[in-house]
Amino acid sequence: MDSVLTTCPFCACGCSLYVQASNGRPTGVAPSENHPVSRGRLCARGWNAHEAPAWGDRLTRPLVRRGGRLEPTSWENALELARASLTTLIEAGKDVGVLGSARATNEENYLAVRLARGALRTGSVDSFLRATYQPLVDGIVAVANGRAPAGTLADVEASDFILVLEGDLANTHPQAAHAVIKAVKAGARLVTVGCARTQLARLAALHLPALPGERGFLVAGLVAAAVAEPEPAGSPERPLPGFEALRGSVAALPVSEQLRQVARWLAQATRAGILVGPDGGPPERLVREGTAIATLAAVTGHLGRPGSALLPLPARGNLRGACEMGVMPHLLPGTIPLTEATAGARLARVWGRAPASALGLTAAGMPGRVAGLVVHAEDVPAVAPTGQDVLEALGQTECLVVLDAFLTPTARAAHVVLPVASFAEGEGTITSLEGRVQRVRPAARPPGEARHGWRALSELSAALGLPFPYRSANDVLREIGEVVPAYAAVADGTRDEAWGTFTSPPSDDREPTLRPLAADRVVAALPAVLALEGVFDWGSDPLVSLSPTLCRDHVSRRKLYPQGLVQMSRRDADGLGVRHGWSVRLASAHGEVALPIVLCNELEPGVLLVPYAFRERVAGVLGGRSEVPVTAEKVQ
């Protein structure tokens, strides 16, 4: 039995674990006691990480579509077919695009960008989950004067005050939830914000209810409370630039005694941890939310303070890395503006070809719009906001090239399928929510003819005329170090004996810049607002859905509720005269739907939540928005 230390492939906490393998198949997982993040502790996903690679439907040979069916072929044929089709489309002036993924390594994501902006000469490169994370980061970075989010989960655990803008951390980011629980046990004061009283909310000193989409509004209220204090302890000694304009912008916001209390706690804290769960909604709103959060940290003296942490939580594993590699239509590798000349010149030198610097299509904009699409390790219906409905648009693609370890629904729809290693056989690095870049190490060989993802992407790029100089994933990482400033030290630092390297210094003394906050309420009309729960469904992720142990809860819920479900507080249910399992009709300005209800004691009255897994069911009612006012009535 072999046992190889690697990085957990699921959420972005960045736990480390040993994958055990025998006869070339992963058979188990062992924790690493000394790893600085996980310290021997894993969540259920981590403990079962070996299962999907061993039990899943693995791709072992390249496949091409012939007469409507996928048939095995050689790598040469598959690459040639992909080249010929994509080239024809480009020559005909049609749009092509590339999707990277939070399930892929930094090296693969970087090569996806190189493939798009270098070989295919398009700016349409993105990943679906970016929209739930990067806008928040953009908002934070603007206040922090370019400083990337900083702090560690160890900081959070040592904090005396913690503010959690949820999601449901116990499910989405268990190791982060652990840090919070440990801090609370040690006496830290916890405040949670959200539309549900989740597990962490029940441990909190105070829970601040916020309607879906109104987290930013609530945080702006906290800022208003903080700047109204005459001289809050812990606040910076002299007013920060922009302070007066900020104060003016929030002066009219209502400030409750609760908000005042929380602002005071935060200002008095020696070390504060602020955890920002992923959020849905229009990007401008998320940028505003990020701005409000960083402003709150700045005016209470915690932004950049050593020991204090402000961490937006990527919805899935390597989302932070994918963004930093430049899997974004509007920024270059290293989150550098498209128009920045030095960065463009540097890429041109390293690639031997100037990068396409056009603003491209977003992930959600690509299906149905681009004629050619290369998808690396992304199962589109699992992550697209439109869910299964996206398959129809995907079906219109003239050339769909999919690189994956598993036969996902996206791979089934492809014209060319290139089999690549799963995380258990892969090599490269991934970046955690802390900005810790850690190795993925192979515990087994890729099955059959599957190749390492970095190699498959390089070969595809070479077929398209942009040759590659890499002999290993490490060569790719070295090149990343040349073009992504924050990764300059990483290429050497993640040597095998280390526990990973941080992309950015944990703190520096850059002074924040305050700006006026625009805090608009997004949901005015009550009594009820309908929203999706979360922004990502683990049950659709191949590493969960193909794991016999991890898929059970999700599969059973789908069996029990084939038509979907809506969660409702008991008070709302009593008001409508309905019971658990009965159906209600939900109607908005956009449409209506009947759904069975599931009673949820954690939910604020007036909030109706549909699990993200069932988002197609309410697409018509939501009308493309992330939350809408609805009326609900009992189905007779």
Place this chain on the structure above:
Amino acid sequence: MANEARTISKRDVAGWLAALMRRAEVIAPVAAHGGDVAFAAISSPEQVVFDFQNSLHPPKQFVLPQTDPLVVIRRNGNGIELEPVRDAHPRVIFNLRSCDARSLAFLYRMHASDLPDGAYLARAENVTLVSLACTVPCELGFCTCCDAGPFLKEGTDVQLTDLGEHLLAEPGTDKGLAMLSEAGDLFRPARPDEERRRLELEEAAKRAFGAETCHFASAMRRVSTGRVPEELWGTMSDWCLECGGCNFVCPTCYCFSVKDMKQDGSWVRCRTWDSCQYQAFTLEASGHNPRERRADRIKRRFFHKVSAQYYLRDGTVGCVGCGRCVRVCLGTTDMPAVVEAIRKGAWNG
């Protein structure tokens, strides 16, 4: 068999291990990444570490692997052919700690009674345990409360004690005695002063256990007489993150699921580790789940581990005091913490 005690010079241990490796797979604690210690099959005697706190992942995996193939299922014409998988490879688990040796004896009893479990027994019967007594208590252990250490009177084939220049080896079973005899003159009979030293070390080790007590008896009384307030389970359940780690690293946990793995045109029916803390553990095919609430699952875990019913059956609580669940818990609901809560009728987070 105490009077059969022998000693081996530390210089000769490598030779002994090399001899063992010629006829068995030798599994021992080795240095892994960055200070981690893990049990693994060794390829050279030098890999074995002697100075270590117990590994977080227990050696149970070598008799009860996380993925355990039981039967190969093949199509044969119109029928189905079944071929049991039996792993009777000879193994020596070397330098395992007292609590772990004790746990393997527990697991053996469990798998041998009622319906004997052939796959398990094939492995377990071909394992020889060479345990290393603990002269210094480990940081979080409470083996003294479970009669599972720091030294053992039974449950191991050979017990080693580190005497400095030498190791004292006490055979605990005929198998152990035979193993020592086969090693020939690498060992010599222990001198009386060496045996005295061993007893002193045991006394010192027991004294070194300070406040690490786990009050199983009073907890068991409360569990078995229905004197645990029902709300307690609900309160505690908010401090558990349902990772299953407590079960996976518990050297006495053995619950499993059964799944079929496709492999080169056939199917392999596997036993895989499962956790009673997972919601789907008791999920029924109808979709009904008798223990849907996490509170009920935590309750179930402790009603198994520390109830009189199982104590009478197994002769011990379902815990050897290794302290691993304290280290692995993603929440704070480890064995000592919950036992204390049961005893006091209150939870302090």
